[in-house]
Amino acid sequence: MExxxxxxxxxxxxxxxxxxxxxxxxPECGLYRKCFVPKNENVWKLKGMNLTEIEVLFSGYVFVITECPEKLFVELKSVPKLSKLLGETTDDEGREFVPLSDKEQEFMENILNPADYVVHRSLIHRNKQGRIDxxxxxxxxxxxxxVKVDNSHRRILIDIEMFGRMRRIKFCFMNEEDCRIEGVPLPEWQRESDGL
Structure with a gap:
């Protein structure tokens, strides 16, 4: 399993x-499927327009997806400038390359677009009280x-456990007005009477 x-x-x-x-x-050697830097779509406002740029999601971290970590681990040791394999531990038989937890991997798979490994903007809906629901x-x-919403810059911060500690991660969003301005179709939202 990858x-x-x-x-x-x-x-x-x-x-x-x-x-x-x-x-x-x-990659053709078959030791891993993908080596990448997760990125985040960041929004800046300039004269009322939303401008986007792509930035690194976790500074100082590179991700690799593999089914054969032991073989890859051995090969990675020969790569110069390799600082540290996160989760690297020593057991009775030597060193071990530890994967993200299932919950951490699920989080990354949920937020990253598999085509480009970028966290793109989310579309949000607010309830009658103005909360994002x-x-x-x-x-x-x-x-x-x-945990925090910055409406003017279209940014949301969430708290989530990653790499063994709580991290605050930035997401950028579009509201319904942004969708109309940018010509993005509005999704079908679940009605509040449906339980929200």
Missing amino acids: KWYVIQTRVREEEKLVSLIEKMIP QAKGPLEHYVDNI
Whole structure:
């Protein structure tokens, strides 16, 4: 079964490490399916327009998806600039490469677009009291984890456990007005009378 593993490196050198791994251990060798840097779509407002840019989601971290971690672990040891294999532990037989927990992997699979490994903007819906009660997209399963909403910058912060500790993660969103301006079709929302 494929599991997700994390490699720690220097901040702003994530893409360099991915390129180095792909050069020294090409995906064709069959030791991993994908090596990537998860990214986040960030929104900036300029003169009333939403501008987006793509930024690194977890600075200093590179992810790798593999079914054969032991073999990959051995090969990764030869890669220069490799800082640390996250979750690396020592057991009676030597070193071990530990995957994300099932819950952490599920979170990453839920929020990342599998085509580009980017957390794209979510569409949000507010109830009659103005609270966000529904979302479509990466935030869909995590509405209850929202701790802060910045409406003017279209950002939401959620708290979630990742890498063994609580982390605050930024999601960007579109509201119904943004959808109309940008020509994005509005989704069918569940009505409040349906239990929300």
